[in-house]
Amino acid sequence: xxxxxxxxxxxxxxxxxxxxxxxxxxxxxxxxxxxxxxxxxxxxxxxxxxxxxxxxxxxxxxxxxxxxxxxxxxxxxxxxxxxxxxxxxxxxxxxxxxxxxxxxxxxxxxxxxxxxxxxxxxxxxxxxxxxxxxxxxxxxxxxxxxxxxxxxxxxxxxxxxxxxxxxxxxxxxxxxxxxxxxxxxxxxxxxxxxxxxxxxxxxxxxxxxxxxxxxxxxxxxxxxxxxxxxxxxxxxxxxxxxxxxxxxx
Amino acid sequence: xxxxxxxxxxxxxxxxxxxxxxxxxxxxxxxxxxxxxxxxxxxxxxxxxxxxxxxxxxxxxxxxxxxxxxxxxxxxxxxxxxxxxxxxxxxxxxxxxxxxxxxxxxxxxxxxxxxxxxxxxxxxxxxxxxxxxxxxxxxxxxxxxxxxxxxxxxxxxxxxxxxxxxxxxxxxxxxxxxxxxxxxxxxxxxxxxxxxxxxxxxxxxxxxxxxxxxxxxxxxxxxxxxxxxxxxxxxxxxxxxxxxxxxxxxxxxxxxxxxxxxxxxxxxxxxxxxxxxxxxxxxxxxxxxxxxxxxxxxxxxxxxxxxxxx
Numbered sequence: 001x002x003x004x005x006x007x008x009x010x011x012x013x014x015x016x017x018x019x020x021x022x023x024x025x026x027x028x029x030x031x032x033x034x035x036x037x038x039x040x041x042x043x044x045x046x047x048x049x050x051x052x053x054x055x056x057x058x059x060x061x062x063x064x065x066x067x068x069x070x071x072x073x074x075x076x077x078x079x080x081x082x083x084x085x086x087x088x089x090x091x092x093x094x095x096x097x098x099x100x101x102x103x104x105x106x107x108x109x110x111x112x113x114x115x116x117x118x119x120x121x122x123x124x125x126x127x128x129x130x131x132x133x134x135x136x137x138x139x140x141x142x143x144x145x146x147x148x149x150x151x152x153x154x155x156x157x158x159x160x161x162x163x164x165x166x167x168x169x170x171x172x173x174x175x176x177x178x179x180x181x182x183x184x185x186x187x188x189x190x191x192x193x194x195x196x197x198x199x200x201x202x203x204x205x206x207x208x209x210x211x212x213x214x215x216x217x218x219x220x221x222x223x224x225x226x227x228x229x230x231x232x233x234x235x236x237x238x239x240x241x242x243x244x245x246x247x248x249x
Numbered sequence: 250x251x252x253x254x255x256x257x258x259x260x261x262x263x264x265x266x267x268x269x270x271x272x273x274x275x276x277x278x279x280x281x282x283x284x285x286x287x288x289x290x291x292x293x294x295x296x297x298x299x300x301x302x303x304x305x306x307x308x309x310x311x312x313x314x315x316x317x318x319x320x321x322x323x324x325x326x327x328x329x330x331x332x333x334x335x336x337x338x339x340x341x342x343x344x345x346x347x348x349x350x351x352x353x354x355x356x357x358x359x360x361x362x363x364x365x366x367x368x369x370x371x372x373x374x375x376x377x378x379x380x381x382x383x384x385x386x387x388x389x390x391x392x393x394x395x396x397x398x399x400x401x402x403x404x405x406x407x408x409x410x411x412x413x414x415x416x417x418x419x420x421x422x423x424x425x426x427x428x429x430x431x432x433x434x435x436x437x438x439x440x441x442x443x444x445x446x447x448x449x450x451x452x453x454x455x456x457x458x459x460x461x462x463x464x465x466x467x468x469x470x471x472x473x474x475x476x477x478x479x480x481x482x483x484x485x486x487x488x489x490x491x492x493x494x495x496x497x498x499x500x501x502x503x504x505x506x507x508x509x510x511x512x513x514x515x516x517x518x519x520x521x522x523x524x525x526x527x528x529x530x531x532x533x534x535x536x537x538x539x540x541x542x543x544x545x546x547x548x549x550x551x552x553x554x555x556x557x558x559x
Binding site: 011013016017019026038093094095098117118120121122123124125126127128129130131132133134137138139140141142144154157158159160161162163164165166167168169172177178179213214215216217218219220221222223226228229230231232234235236238239241242246248249 | 316318319320323341342343345346347348349350351352353354356357358359360361362371375376377378379380381382383384385386387388389422423424425426427428429430431432433439441445470478481482487488489494495497502503513514520523524525526537538539540541542543544545546551554555558559
């Protein structure tokens with residue numbers, strides 16, 4: 001069984017982004033870019049399934065600019081067998097990415113597609129579910145545990161108020177939550193090995209997908225600032241402030 | 250122009266998140282209908298009909314809808330979607346699970362996590378963990394939206410008198426099935442609906458200490474308990490208690506952060522709280538930059554003292 005894993009190149013999670021002064025977006029020139037953390041978990045899970053012998057091949061896919069090749073190399077250093085880049089300089093929204101992935105699913109026929117639950121840049125949380133819908137596949141989002149047996153996967157999901165376990169027939173889509181696994185550190189030998197792995201490049205046109213954005217960003221603003229309040233010297237003062245100034249208790 | 254709100258419910262009652270979503274739908278300016286898709290959910294449908302501002306409730310009832318499997322709920326929404334210009338889900342685990350399936354089948358983009366309605370096609374939503382607010386405009390015929398519930402007040406749960414219409418339940422997709430659920434049992438208020446939240450961080454050091462220190466404070470204040478991602482990752486607290494960008498987004502009247510340093514991703518989940526108290530022994534902790542009242546102290550001393558003083 002093949003597994004397809006989608007990886008997105010995003011601003012590194014340690015970078016605090018700044019809004020551009022013309023309010024056209026956030027400034028991502030010269031900031032560190034990395035693989036979306038949830039996608040790293042997705043790659044790790046796919047590689048673990050391969051190590052367990054459940055999966056034969058792990059294919060990493062990224063959609064976006066040429067530099068996404070670096071993100072794919074990272075995925076291959078974690079253990080993905082090969083990479084596919086759908087290269088375009090256009091702004092890609094989740095629906096477009098889901099359509100590109102759907103075209104690759106048709107081509108590669110994977111048993112599972114694993115994606116991060118959301119990207120930490122646009123915070124959309126859409127692509128996996130959209131791909132599942134487009135491919136008429138069942139979905140298990142926000143996964144914290146995955147077990148594959150036969151043609152079914154049992155997935156524990158993080159939901160409001162606790163955990164839920166569902167069983168899905170493959171082919172299926174899984175999106176990862178934070179506690180599914182802890183991605184391994186990539187080693188230098190594996191980084192070197194990843195450089196030699198196969199990486200194919202397509203254009204959206206090659207896959208017959210129209211990626212035109214549906215949603216236009218009119219402006220991007222700084223959020224309203226919350227200013228620091230005061231420091232209180234002791235618990236008694238704190239209680240007094242809460243009771244008599246803030247009146248919240 | 251008519252909006253459809255997909256109700257969050259447990260078949261017996263309507264969850265609070267539905268009420269905030271109704272307010273967002275009303276802000277669009279259209280008629281508001283509510284879909285209650287469930288099993289033996291008559292009581293929930295009746296409760297939905299009482300929500301102020303709702304003109305019609307569509308009640309679809311069947312075993313396929315009992316546990317809210319995404320495939321079946323999405324099919325249910327799609328069966329009636331052609332009647333609507335806007336389809337709104339609360340941005341809960343359920344809403345986020347189903348909404349993109351509906352959008353993709355309709356071939357429209359989705360607008361996630363809106364915090365404000367500017368016009369029927371223009372919305373505001375946080376990006377980069379709330380470090381920027383984007384104003385976005387959709388050119389699609391149908392707007393599929395998830396609503397960040399802290400961005401909108403709750404609609405009154407009584408006072409409405411909507412008609413209740415029944416709809417045939419969607420057939421089961423046959424591709425997914427429910428196995429089980431581990432619900433965290435608690436007498437405390439639900440995290441996203443609580444007026445007061447006391448939250449613990451990595452400084453608690455262990456799950457025993459977490460409970461020992463945080464529970465008495467929560468009991469005293471009648472508060473819900475939250476946790477930072479660090480505390481959850483370390484196993485001190487259950488994962489559904491996580492407050493932050495990738496956990497729960499909360500905005501209570503009072504948020505008490507104990508031993509939480511205040512990473513960006515945590516602040517993204519709680520900075521809209523009305524009053525924030527931070528108890529931390531590190532004077533440089535970023536949490537103090539958003540706290541209304543900061544107490545620089547060892548939480549193992551200060552929190553029990555606070556419990557005693559309340």
